[in-house]
Amino acid sequence: MLQIGTVTLKHPYILAPMAGVTDLPFRLLCAEQGAGLLCMEMISAKALKYKNANTRLLLSIHEKERPVSLQLFGSEPDTISMVAKEIEELPFQILDINMGCPVPKIVKNGEGSALMKQPKLVYQIVSQTVRALKKPVTVKIRKGFDEDCINAPEIARVIEEAGGAAVAVHGRTREQYYSGKADWDIIRKVKEAVSIPVIGNGDVTSAEKAVQMQKETGCDGVMIGRAAQGNPWIFRELKAYSETGRIPDRPTKCQIRDMMLRHMELLMEQKGEYLAVREMRKHVAWYTKGLEGSSKLRDEINHTESREALEELLYKRL
Template structure:
């Protein structure tokens, strides 16, 4: 097969065009490190509020930790005020991330209510101003994540992508659902194809990729330059190993067996404890364990019991006992 696919964003060449999507509460430093090890080409951090940064919010600062082993990494800001986003882009420039991403796709009500995230899809002029001012404010390549549109009456990903390109962005990621759909129904890959045909900057497709075949089909059907994987990577960092292996050898390695899944969970938990302390780290692992064990024998009972686990020791004992 050969290493035939590369993704170029600005002056950065990403050897495997498979991107870990930014997901609040999921793509923190421990999980990103595991996905990188497995072969993810680009890692996206959890989205950070430009306004919270402006007000020096302590919790927001914790979201900015970056490890040298995870390069290249993309830092994602969200907001709706061009001066705030561009000022924060400039203020963060010395941090060791390689790409600055602007979120125009988040469907969460409290974000949308503030006119941020996917609400920006309804404001083409504002999109241009945010992107052009941010591009001028930073030397790093600026990318933007959008959706198909806000709702079925406002399917305007092509128009918004052209505006983003015109404003100087280096790439655009397109999730094939409207804001109103959230994550329900089927992602419309045809809108990704339309965006790809409309702009010259790289287009990264996103939506409904849960295995190697999905990623290959998306690339074939849309012509997109890269594939962004979100929910398909939760509890499944191996998806990046499988994609990388397929790119290099044409083969898809076997799915991990139960012992490997258990080991990955325990490594993940150790990283959580290392970076967040045992109290927060183990509590946050509860959700991850549910994702890792989906579909495994006895997983329903394990998921009931995981919510009582408070220490690494308890987690290890539970996994040893339940995942034989």
């Protein structure tokens, strides 16, 4: 178990927030496979402030996905804390603040990982939001902004002093994006610097890797991002390996196909057929990576326009 403020996670394996990936349908699939905590796509605090219609869709939460963490991004303490208070009645259990996103347009606005360069502003954002809410507030950070600014332990201490309930650390700098190797040693240093729970993130691609990260860093939880894309079963494997030391068999082609079809149905329920079919294209590429004939399937899927066509193609190829 993992305790984050008033929230108890049955398992310390967490689905990372990923824009365009961790929407409601995908989170439900990961919840069924045993994820200890589900993190929503990051949402702009400023967009919520101005009642952006498209942003409201990102707030969709289902009772079957508890516990779930809602993530905001921004750089204005007043805006983040005000918006957080306004949406606190929604059925999320943890509020997370993004201070790790490396995307240029986010960084250019002084948001995401750009905040790693401003400890005082980090303190203001976290402390104001903590005071505004009754729910736990957590923060996701990176190793640092670049090789000249590696300050994750310092930022983690600021977060703890400001009242943060936990911190997630991606072991890469902003300049690295997702290239190179994640530095697990920085996660260990963060764990040694604070007393709040520390969640490690970066290069965990299997249950064995997750346990290895925990042993090497002492982290309290492990966050899974890209390794969960097209692979919600990773949470089943993490749970089983941690409890029994054994990993369940990987899904068969038929099971992969059935999961894709279910994913498609959930997407249609939330977004309608037109968007669902188009969003499934990237998911199919992830689900079928490494399978025989997957490149041809991906090419064909990219030309499908309806649920019937997608379903027919999956049954034909898998």
